Structure formats: C-alpha cells, structure tokens
Amino acid sequence: MITLPGHLEFLSDAWLDDARRFLKREEDHRKDRLGGRPFSVSERFTDAPPHLKFPDDAAAWSLRYDGETAHVSRDFDPAADLVVEGDYQAGLTAAQFVGVLAPGAMTAMSREVARMCGEDAIRVKGSLKDEAAREMMALLHDHMGRRTVENPDLAHRAARQGLTGKIREMEEQGYTIIERAISPEFADEVRKATLRALLPHQTISMNWMLYHGREFERLIQNPLLMTLIDASLGRGAVIASFSSIRKGPGPGVIPMHTDYSHVPEPYPEFALTGVGVWALEDWTLTSGPTWIVPGSHKMRRHPRPGEGHNAGVPIEMPKGSVVFFTHGVWHWQGDRTEPGDRVTLHAHFNRGILRSLEPKKTDVQMLHRNAPRLGEMLGEDDWFDKMSAAGRDHVRFAHMQKLHTFTEKRKRAILEGAA
Ligand SMILES: [Fe+2]
Known part of the structure; x- marks a missing residue:
C-alpha cells in the first residue's frame, strides 16, 4: 500500500x-x-x-x-x-x-x-x-x-478508465479531450450552481469556486480528469485556481497565451501546470470555444505577437466534456457568434512544488465530506507549509516521494507502449 x-x-x-x-x-x-x-x-x-x-x-x-x-x-x-x-x-x-x-x-x-x-x-x-x-x-x-485513496497505479488506472491513448495524445499535442466525462444532468447542476454564485458583473472570471457548494467539490475530483492531471503534473498536484467564466456574445476577450506566467524560457520539459475546462453546454464553432495550437508546447516558449493563429483548432465537444491542456500549450478564447452565455469551469492545477494563484482554505468539514483526493489537491498530503515540533514532516515527504516514483514509472510504461 x-x-x-x-x-x-x-x-x-x-x-x-x-x-x-x-x-x-x-x-x-x-x-x-x-x-x-x-x-x-x-x-x-x-x-x-x-x-x-x-x-x-x-x-x-x-x-x-x-x-x-x-x-x-x-x-x-x-x-x-x-x-x-x-x-x-x-x-x-x-x-x-x-x-x-x-x-x-x-x-x-x-x-x-x-x-x-x-x-x-x-x-x-x-x-x-x-x-x-x-x-x-x-x-x-x-x-x-x-x-x-485513488488507485496509485497510473497505468492500470488509465487502462481501466480507457485513458491510455488520451495520455499519449496529451503528451504529443499538449492537450486532450474527454468527451462526456460527466452526465448532462450533472453538467446542468454545475451550470446552475455557477450562475447562483455569480453576481451580474462577474463575467470574465470568478475564482475560488470550490467553496460555493457540493457540485464544485464533486466536479473538481472527477476521476477521469484527475488521471490526466496525475499523468501530466504528478501526484500531489494542487489547485492553482478553480474559476468560472461566463461569456456572452461577441469577440473573445482572452488573447493567445500560455498558462506559464512568469516562467522563464525555455520552459522545462516536464509540465508545470494544466487546466481542465468543463463544457456545461455543447461547444461548437459558434459558441466561442477555446482554440489550441496542437503541439505548440514543444517550442517551450511564449507565443510572439501575432504568431500561431493559423495553426489553431477550435475545441468542439458535447456538454459534460472536459478539455485538458498542459505543458504550456498555446491557446486563446474564441469569438461567440451565437446568443446566450457560455458558462465554463476551469480546474487549473499546478505541480505540487509550485505556488498557487488561490490561497488554500482548508475546511475540515469539507475534508470530512470528501475522499482524501480533495485533501491531496489542497496540499494536505505533502510536506509543504507544515511543521511539527520535531521539525519537517518527513512522513508526508516519504509518502509523496514513493507516490511520485511509482507514478513516474507507470507513466513511462504508458508512453513506451508497455501498458
Ligand atoms: Fe489560459
């Protein structure tokens, strides 16, 4: 164990x-x-x-x-x-x-x-x-x-979840899509809960969505998305931010960028950060989807002004799907040409050794009503920000080290085709 x-x-x-x-x-x-x-x-x-x-x-x-x-x-x-x-x-x-x-x-x-x-x-x-x-x-x-706890054998878990190919695609393209990872009913619940939490002026982005209800606690632990996150960022990845975006008709307002703010070039070969964006309605060309430049993460740098748009693809996926992009892949928000609002939830995770955008609020009651998965993404399982009278938290250090080693080994098996 x-x-x-x-x-x-x-x-x-x-x-x-x-x-x-x-x-x-x-x-x-x-x-x-x-x-x-x-x-x-x-x-x-x-x-x-x-x-x-x-x-x-x-x-x-x-x-x-x-x-x-x-x-x-x-x-x-x-x-x-x-x-x-x-x-x-x-x-x-x-x-x-x-x-x-x-x-x-x-x-x-x-x-x-x-x-x-x-x-x-x-x-x-x-x-x-x-x-x-x-x-x-x-x-x-x-x-x-x-x-x-979740099954620590990444390759076995991914195979049982049908995600082995998705992990390979994620490494190759910088992103992958899991279609219908939640039911349409759950997508409706999350959309309603998001609109309930937002004030009319809060459109572009609203943070700290984890603390707005059970729907968000359940969504952020989605086991399929977590398998991609484990594969990209290693175990013990923490919530960088959990934000919602409500986007009405009109041109996109988030230009071409990577999610590597303040990261010097060249970017490291391992992924630092990744974002799972949940579609709470069908994403089509006219709904204003995210656009991604496949494989752009391999350049390991920020896009230069005007660069990359020709190579971008719109992310089209049915309601309840999630697109996960990582490794500093280039992306931007598309134009919305249809009426109504596009409502999305952005589960942004960092490798566990990095600081987050959102301060973590450890609510013991929230931990009590969830599996250890939630504590892990709030940094409960690693040794950062913890001390005991005896000094460093060596128990958590040793645990996370073991988990990283096993996960890395099993990820290699996936990428080498052995799993
Ligand atoms: Fe982004």
Missing part, C-alpha cells in the same frame, strides 16, 4: 480491518435499532491493480450480521441479501463518493459511475429490506470513503 497513515487502499487488508472496527463500534450502539435482524452483503471486484496481489486480481469481501455481531471476511457470498459485482476501478470510484445518505446522492453516484465506467461496470443484485441495516451500510460507505 502507498498511503499516509489513516488512508487506505480500497479492499486492502487494512481497509477491511478498518471496516471491522467501524462495524464493531456501530453494532454496539445501534443494537436496539438493528433489532436482532440478520442481514448479509457481499462484493466482488475484478481487475484490481496487480500491486495489491489479490488472487486472480479479484478482490472480494462479505459482511454477515447474525443479529448480534457483524462478521467481515474475505470470501465472496453470491447468496448474500445484497450482492455487488463489477470492475475494481469502478468500485473504487463509487467507494470515494462520500455522503450517500443525502437526498438523491445514491442516484447521482450511480449515474456518474455509469457515465465514467460504463453501464455494466457495477452490477447489483438483491437489496437490504431493513432500514436500520441500510443506514449502517451507508454510514460504513461514508466512513470508508473519507479514507479511501
């Missing part, structure tokens, strides 16, 4: 031990509500990452509550009251979703997992009839969710 103390890899032995401890505590003070009624749950997920060393890479577990005690084991019980089967990466994606008891949350979670991983990636059979049993399982889900 590659985790900080208190964090866990999905279905590892330590994960199961933690689940046991949680259930032991809950079964005691929920005894009256559970009323001695037995129930059972079993899950089995295939194609787990090889470093976890599950037999045949299949991870299984069962929970049997006998009316008094919950028994957690490693075996798979196809006759359990509730049986969940599927792909490990899809199961992990669901496992990182915290807050399943909120109204509509379970439906939203299933919808987004199906969107990202495929309709059949998780299959559920049976159900728990008992309300108290269902509530305890939901609380177990959340308890584990706020401790469960």
